[in-house]
Every structure is written in C-alpha cells, then in structure tokens.
Amino acid sequence: MNNKTIITIITIISLSTSACKKDFLNLVPQSQQVAETTEDYRLLLNDKRFFAYDFAGGWQGQVLMGDDVAAEGTFFSRAIAPSQKAFRWDDDIFQSGDIDWTQGLFLANLYTLNKVINEVSESTKGTAQQKATVLGEAYATRAWLYFQFVNFFGKSYTKASAGTDLAFPIIKTADVTVQKFTRATVQEVYDFIEADFKSAIANLPLTSESAIHFNRSAAKGLLAKVYLFSDRNTEALQLFNESLADNAAAAIPARLYNYNTEFAPGGKFDPVTSSGPSNSPGINYLDVTESIVAKSFYNSSYSGNGYGNDFIVLSEKTHNLFDKGDLRLNFYAAQFPYQETNPSGRLSKIGVQYTKFGLQLSELYLLRAECKVRLNDLSGAVADLMILRNARMPATISAVPATSAGSQRALLSFIFDEREREFAAEGYRWFDMRREAVDPLLTPKTYTHTLYDTDGAATTYTLRRERLTMRLPYHIMISNPDMPNNP
Secondary structure: OOOOOEOOOOOOOOOOOOHHHHOHHOOOOOOEEEOEEEEHHHHHHOHHHEEEOEEEOHHHHHHOOOOOOOEEEHHHHOOOHHHHHHHHHOOOOOOOOOOOOOHHHHHHHHHHHHHHHHHHHHHHOOHHHHHHHHHHHHHHHHHHHHHHHHHHHHHOOOOOOOOOOOOOOOOOOOOOOOOOOOOEEHHHHHHHHHHHHHHHHHHHHHHHHHHHOOOOHHHHHHHHHHHHHOOHHHHHHEEEEEEHHHHHHHHOOOOOOOOOHHOOOOOOOOEEEOOEEOOOOOOOOOOOOOOOOOOEEEEEOOOOOOOOOOOEOOOOHHOOOOOOOOOOHHEEOOOOOOOEOOOOOOOOOOOOOEEEEEEEEEHHHHHHHHHHHHHOOHHHHHHHHHHOOOOOOOOOOOOOHHHHHHHHHHHHHHHHHHHHHHOOOOHHHHHHHHHHOOOOOOOOOOOOOEEEOOOEEEEEEEEEEHHHHHOOOOHHHOOOOOOOOOO
C-alpha cells in the first residue's frame, strides 16, 4: 500500500473471527486516492466522520453508564447485549461477535490524523499558513481523541499513581503493519495530549472556517480542561480565561441561547410539542450556536443508534436536581419511545437526536467555575454559574443558593449538580463520576442504576469501583494477548 494513501470511502473492517487474527489497527480505512496537495489534507479533516458521528466512539456507551439515567424494562429487554451490559456495568461489554463502537471509528480517525500530522508539511500547492492550520487542527483533534481514550481505559487521574496506572497505547504513525503495542501510563497519555494541544495552539487561527473545525479558543479551552482534570488549576484558569477571550474576539463567536427567550412565543424553540422543542440544536447537528468546537453524535432514544438506548429514562436522583421552573425540563417528557405515555411519570429526553460533545460554551463556563472554586474564588465561580443559569431559567429561580455559594465544598458539589442538569443523558456524567470518586473535596458516593421491570418491580445495579475504568475491548486484546487488561 502506498504510504501516501488516504481515504475517500470509509471501510471499517468487520470485527469477525477473521479480523480477530489481525492487529486492531487493521480497522483503518483502505486506500482510494493519493493525498498530495495541502487541500487534499484539509479535505481529509473536512470528512463528516470527524464532526458528525453515527456511533460516537464510546459516548453512547457513556450515556448508558452514567448514573443520571435509569431503564424501562419493556425496552431494555429488547436492547442488544452490549447495551444491556453497559447499563449493568458488566466487566466486558463486547465479545468476539460484537462490533466495538468504542474503538472502530476512533481508530480510523486516528489513522487519518497521524497521516496528516506526518505528511502535510511536505504537501504541495499550499502556503505555510495553510499547512500550519491543517496541522494545528490535526494535532488538536488527536489530543481530543486521546482525552477520550484516557478517560475510557485509564484510571481517574491522581498524582500519586498516574505514572504507573495504565491507559491506552500512544500511536503516532499511520502504519497497519505494526503488530505489537504497549499501554502507556495515564501520565504519559496526559503529557502526550498536552504536547499535541500546545502544538495546535501555536498553529491554529483565531477564527476557523466554521465551528466544526478547531480554532485557538477550542484548543485552549480543551487543554484547560485537561489541566483541570489533572489538578493543574492555576494553569487551567489562565487558559480558560484566554479561551473565552479568544472566543469573544472570533469573527462568529459561540454564544448561549437564552431559553427564556427561545421558549417564549415566537422564540426559536417554540412550540414545544409531544416530539419536543422545535428547531433546537438537538435536532440539527449543524446548529453550532453554542459550540466552541462542534462534534455531535447521534443520541436519539427514539430512532435508535448502535447502542439501542430506547430504554433510557432520567434517574430519580437526577430528576430531583431540577427546579420545576428550569426550562431545560422542556427537553423531557413522561413518555416511552414514539410518544407513548409513560404512566410512571419517569422522564425521557425528547426532541434531541444529537448530542454535542466537543466543547460547548456552557461547559466552558462550568469548567471555569469549577476551577475558580478549587482556587477559592467562590464569588467568581458564582458569577460564571449565573451566566449559564440566567440563560436556562427565569431570574426568579436562577440564583445560586446561599448555602452553596458560601462554602468551597458545597459550591463544588453544586457545580457538579449543575453539570448534571445541563448535560443529563448525554454521556458527560460518566466523566464526572470518575472524578468524584477520587476528589478529596467531594463526598464519596455509591453509584447505582435502576431497571424498572414491566411488573412494577425494580432491580438495582451498583457500580463497582473497578468499572469506573473500562476494560480494553475484545478485538484489541485478542490481537495483543501480552498486553495487560484492566481488572
């Protein structure tokens, strides 16, 4: 195979018995065209699979694994085995005959990103600036991808053990002939992510051609998130501030929708029907109004996706976090899939086919608020919270309670609850559960899932601490039998 080959038609090799005999990087796309010009490489990163995911490389699984969701037995019993296993927090979600969406698409993307990073500087018919922009986006996307890997397959970051805890192999080449890989440590992966984001920031423009492409604000915001996750709070705050300033200076900055306006008569989300709000970003993945960098995955609980999450409802614990006047509740209704009324009153997310999981402006404010709390700037954290809460509910109920605003621990807990309200049933909760479990400022929790059986009974599943880290999937282990797996 020509070493300059790229993809124009994506082919993911089937994870069948025959594929199990090959290295897991054989999941990469096969060649159709030769990349020569800078424009060729730019078009590689323009591929829909980098910003609109049918199967989001694990995030559908994270939706099922967060404790913000429960399950209805009628639909749970019909779900495919990996969906049921993910909800039960089984040790191994995928077996030999299962297609592992956690890795399939992400590894294909990694192959392409490595080709771009290694080759674009030698491409033809492009200016130095054009090459730098393409290179910067490839570095940022690879860093973002590895941030997913380390949070799927590595333990939560702790300084004491990050240097020995195993995560995911660091792969820098687009070479399917390599047969053996070793797992890098959590610290090594975090260092790799940091280096990639720094390379990206040095090359990316203030304004990208659209929000589906990285700009400086996105790269800085995500590196700040990496710093926050690894307890580098002072460095994180500086970059959060720069990210928000860069966003404000961009030609078309991300902005928050004000739900008080959009749900009012004549607003963009009006009317709210039995199918959910009209015209919301959850219906149209091209609506990137709130996106610093827009990546979307198909998260419809009605039409189904690879994980078949028709059975998902909001957990009682998460439902109770919402004030009755919180306008985010307009995205939920007490109904089963296909608008059949749920007599239990349990809520399903409606009118949301797509979840944004790149970097949203709402998350950027919440992350900066968290960072400020950790640095004991409580009033600054409350100010950031109010920017979001004033856009999500009437002013009469938006104030942060005094019992939370005056205490570092209480305010940090409130911010985690606010993240749950903002991103319920969208996969974000899994990442927060992992962090809560090792955070000395947060009270340890027991994480449970409830399956509501058809006869009215309920089954409770309790998450074991080991399953806050996913085991490496079958097809990776079968091709690398000497590589240790997670317990």
